Amino acid sequence: MGLFSRFFKNEDKEDLGSPPPEVLPLRNDLCWCDSGLKYKKCHLEQDQDYLEKQRQKALAARKACSPVFG
Ligand SMILES: [Zn+2]
Numbered sequence: 001m002g003l004f005s006r007f008f009k010n011e012d013k014e015d016l017g018s019p020p021p022e023v024l025p026l027r028n029d030l031c032w033c034d035s036g037l038k039y040k041k042c043h044l045e046q047d048q049d050y051l052e053k054q055r056q057k058a059l060a061a062r063k064a065c066s067p068v069f070g
Pocket residue numbers: 031032033034035042043
């Protein structure tokens with residue numbers, strides 16, 4: 001049952017780590033997480049992944065809400 005409950009948990013809390021701040025640093029600026037690393041070396045990819053997943057989710061939600069054509 002582990003997998004199953006994990007799947008359900010992921011529905012509202014995905015395994016993506018911290019959400020990115022509203023204002024993202026530039027690639028060569030220090031990351032927002034205070035790691036001391038440049039953003040591009042730290043959370044850049046994670047943030048893009050996160051935002052992409054959010055967008056996919058929003059798209060999926062919109063699809064689910066809209067009437068089916070055809
Ligand atoms: Zn970081």
